[in-house]
Amino acid sequence: MKTIAELEAIREKTLKEVGMRTDNDSIRVVVGMATCGIAAGARPVMQAFLTETQKRDIHNVTVTATGCIGVCSLEPIVDIIDKEGHKVTYVNMTPEKVAKVVLEHLANGKVCSEYTLKENQ
Amino acid sequence: MQLFRSHVLVCGGTGCTSSNSEAIMTELNEKLVKNQLDAEVKVVQTGCFGLCEEGPIMVIYPEGTMYCRVDVKDVPEIVEEHLLKGRLVTRLLEASSQVQEDEQDIEKSSFFKKQLRVALRNCGRINPEEIDEYIAFDGYKALTKALTEMSPGEVIQTIKDSGLRGRGGGGFPTGTKWDFAAQQINDEKYVCCNADEGDPGAFMDRSVLEGDPHSVIEAMTIAGYAIGATHGFVYVRAEYPIAVHRLQIAIDQAREYGLLGDNILDTGFKFDLEIRLGAGAFVCGEETALMTSIEGKRGEPRVRPPFPAVKGLWQKPTILNNVETFANIPVILLKGADWFASMGTERSKGTKVFAVGGKINNTGLVEIPMGTTLREVVYEIGGGIPGGKQFKAAQTGGPSGGCIPASHIDTPIDYESLIELGAMMGSGGLIVMDEDTCMVDIAKFFLEFTVDESCGKCTPCRLGTRRMKDILEKITKGKGVMSDIDELETLARDIKASSLCALGQTAPNPVLSTLHYFRDEYEAHIRDKKCPAGSCKALLAYEIIEENCKSCGLCAKNCPVNAISGNKKEKIPFVIDPTVCVKCGVCFEKCPFEAIKK
Numbered sequence: 016m017k018t019i020a021e022l023e024a025i026r027e028k029t030l031k032e033v034g035m036r037t038d039n040d041s042i043r044v045v046v047g048m049a050t051c052g053i054a055a056g057a058r059p060v061m062q063a064f065l066t067e068t069q070k071r072d073i074h075n076v077t078v079t080a081t082g083c084i085g086v087c088s089l090e091p092i093v094d095i096i097d098k099e100g101h102k103v104t105y106v107n108m109t110p111e112k113v114a115k116v117v118l119e120h121l122a123n124g125k126v127c128s129e130y131t132l133k134e135n136q
Numbered sequence: 137m138q139l140f141r142s143h144v145l146v147c148g149g150t151g152c153t154s155s156n157s158e159a160i161m162t163e164l165n166e167k168l169v170k171n172q173l174d175a176e177v178k179v180v181q182t183g184c185f186g187l188c189e190e191g192p193i194m195v196i197y198p199e200g201t202m203y204c205r206v207d208v209k210d211v212p213e214i215v216e217e218h219l220l221k222g223r224l225v226t227r228l229l230e231a232s233s234q235v236q237e238d239e240q241d242i243e244k245s246s247f248f249k250k251q252l253r254v255a256l257r258n259c260g261r262i263n264p265e266e267i268d269e270y271i272a273f274d275g276y277k278a279l280t281k282a283l284t285e286m287s288p289g290e291v292i293q294t295i296k297d298s299g300l301r302g303r304g305g306g307g308f309p310t311g312t313k314w315d316f317a318a319q320q321i322n323d324e325k326y327v328c329c330n331a332d333e334g335d336p337g338a339f340m341d342r343s344v345l346e347g348d349p350h351s352v353i354e355a356m357t358i359a360g361y362a363i364g365a366t367h368g369f370v371y372v373r374a375e376y377p378i379a380v381h382r383l384q385i386a387i388d389q390a391r392e393y394g395l396l397g398d399n400i401l402d403t404g405f406k407f408d409l410e411i412r413l414g415a416g417a418f419v420c421g422e423e424t425a426l427m428t429s430i431e432g433k434r435g436e437p438r439v440r441p442p443f444p445a446v447k448g449l450w451q452k453p454t455i456l457n458n459v460e461t462f463a464n465i466p467v468i469l470l471k472g473a474d475w476f477a478s479m480g481t482e483r484s485k486g487t488k489v490f491a492v493g494g495k496i497n498n499t500g501l502v503e504i505p506m507g508t509t510l511r512e513v514v515y516e517i518g519g520g521i522p523g524g525k526q527f528k529a530a531q532t533g534g535p536s537g538g539c540i541p542a543s544h545i546d547t548p549i550d551y552e553s554l555i556e557l558g559a560m561m562g563s564g565g566l567i568v569m570d571e572d573t574c575m576v577d578i579a580k581f582f583l584e585f586t587v588d589e590s591c592g593k594c595t596p597c598r599l600g601t602r603r604m605k606d607i608l609e610k611i612t613k614g615k616g617v618m619s620d621i622d623e624l625e626t627l628a629r630d631i632k633a634s635s636l637c638a639l640g641q642t643a644p645n646p647v648l649s650t651l652h653y654f655r656d657e658y659e660a661h662i663r664d665k666k667c668p669a670g671s672c673k674a675l676l677a678y679e680i681i682e683e684n685c686k687s688c689g690l691c692a693k694n695c696p697v698n699a700i701s702g703n704k705k706e707k708i709p710f711v712i713d714p715t716v717c718v719k720c721g722v723c724f725e726k727c728p729f730e731a732i733k734k
Contacts, residue, residue, distance in 0.1 A: 016397070016401075017401070018401065019401050019402070022276060022280065025272075026271050026272055029268040029269060029271060029272035032139060033143070033262070033269055033272050034272075035142075035143060035198040036145070036197045036261055037261070041198075043198075048222055053220075058172070062175070062176070064141075065141055068139070074139075078141035079142065079198060080141075080220065080221060081222035082222055082223045
């Protein structure tokens with residue numbers, strides 16, 4: 016038998032998993048997953064976003080894929096778009112860089128400027 | 137727990153399952169593994185989304201992209217394009233919504249925009265076989281609230297204040313019904329759920345049970361608490377195997393979590409549920425017949441009063457509510473009576489689910505606030521009538537209801553307005569008819585249904601409906617006489633006055649309502665021996681219009697009985713021999729020059 020507290024715990028836990036089906040105002044992490052992106056290592060980058068956000072218990076974030084935006088030489092490219100629509104573009108991403116971006120940008124709201132497009136052109 | 141970046145929801149309702157959605161899911165899982173996406177993307181089987189016309193339906197979150205008429209061979213493209221590369225498979229987007237690429241969210245499509253999903257809130261959003269997903273979207277929260285913060289009287293008062301009325305057809309105030317049962321003093325009371333959805337064309341109860349079975353379980357438990365019952369029965373027809381299967385899974389999961397059983401949520405409250413299968417008799421949707429059937433006897437209605445709230449199942453106080461009514465209960469307790477009462481019209485609160493079918497583009501299940509007009513349902517949500525044909529009428533309430541003609545298309549849909557028009561809300565079947573539908577034929581169709589389904593207990597219903605059907609048959613064969621209309625009206629009045637249950641009391645309604653609005657069609661059948669809609673075969677005669685005929689011979693070539701003769705070379709005009717013609721209509725369809733009239 017479940018108690019009321021246990022029921023509440025199940026609700027919270029499951030909502031993190033299924034919340035994306037209703038909640039549309041979360042931060043969006045968009046990973047370039049065209050052929051160029053995948054060849055440059057976008058798959059492990061995508062995976063890293065999923066595991067890192069889960070590890071840090073961040074759940075107002077949706078991770079999605081997009082096609083090629085044209086600067087294939089800078090792939091894997093990741094856009095992070097906040098609720099107001101402001102976009103930060105990270106380039107030449109690796110799983111190690113993702114760990115830092117998740118911690119600083121997603122958890123603490125500080126842009127990791129050393130990885131952004133601006134600094135790497 | 138594993139977080140996935142994307143959820144692919146595939147409809148597992150009866151409609152989409154019959155168009156192969158299970159194979160789509162299998163293929164999807166295989167292709168995800170092949171593309172190494174199985175750790176990132178989760179496949180979820182859900183209940184009905186409502187847009188059955190466009191099924192099988194697939195919705196991909198977080199984007200909320202809806203793909204329609206998905207085939208197994210579309211799956212590799214969806215996986216490789218959408219899921220892997222993030223590119224839309226535009227050819228599978230909902231065709232009727234004309235959505236742009238930047239506005240691909242299903243909520244914004246014309247089919248969903250005007251809808252307000254309360255009873256169907258979880259259908260197409262959760263996996264009905266996972267109790268945790270129901271709990272995540274506030275499931276069993278209303279039960280917790282009722283058991284810990286509210287007295288049974290407060291629960292009943294909330295339902296009363298909300299203005300919720302029975303969604304099965306009668307429209308009786310639910311809170312009042314519960315109150316009657318609560319006032320009875322007895323050692324045993326019962327809560328029953330009527331899932332014996334019998335109206336031809338209505339399938340909302342099936343969809344709720346398939347897509348969100350826990351909402352019904354939760355509501356029945358709340359009802360048990362409110363009236364002081366410890367046992368419940370869901371009477372569901374055996375023709376709904378998916379619904380029965382998912383409901384049983386849900387009951388087992390609820391028992392495992394202690395949400396059904398002896399000491400629910402550690403509050404000491406006790407309630408349990410059982411499923412009873414119906415064999416598909418329409419009369420068993422009538423409350424007294426349904427309870428007689430649960431008792432193991434032949435399903436026949438009995439005299440009321442005593443009403444079930446006083447003497448129901450095994451002579452104990454019983455409440456019986458429809459599936460859709462129950463599905464509204466948990467939300468009302470959570471969001472409050474005022475919230476619910478703020479939707480709808482003066483005397484009809486909340487929303488109503490309609491199964492829209494017939495001559496309409498978007499066949500499916502829609503939930504609208506009470507007071508939405510028929511025009512909005514047909515032309516906006518329903519996407520209009522195929523082939524640019526004219527709207528003629530809509531039948532609501534199935535074989536018990538009546539039709540709403542085109543002149544009343546702007547009527548707001550609520551209990552009172554429909555009754556005023558001689559139709560009724562019924563369980564929510566809405567059959568759209570266009571200019572090609574013959575109203576006498578429709579009346580005959582519904583009477584054939586009631587003749588088959590009359591249980592036979594009352595003579596007026598058993599024999600009277602058959603007599604009415606015979607007269608209608610005579611009229612559609614061109615053998616009617618004018619006095620037949622009077623006889624139909626007399627029979628209708630007598631059957632209504634002298635039948636015991638609603639089946640007989642309402643059986644003549646389709647005839648009365650079509651006679652009221654389309655009397656000229658009846659008269660045309662009788663006096664002119666013509667069917668104005670061109671649908672009654674016996675009254676049809678196919679003819680070739682000589683001026684339009686180019687003597688191509690296509691009609692003669694396709695005629696299955698060689699009723700058409702003529703020759704181009706010898707300049708013998710083409711004619712149809714009416715004594716040989718079987719009126720199959722093939723020549724009419726095949727003629728490229730519209731040279732054949734009926």
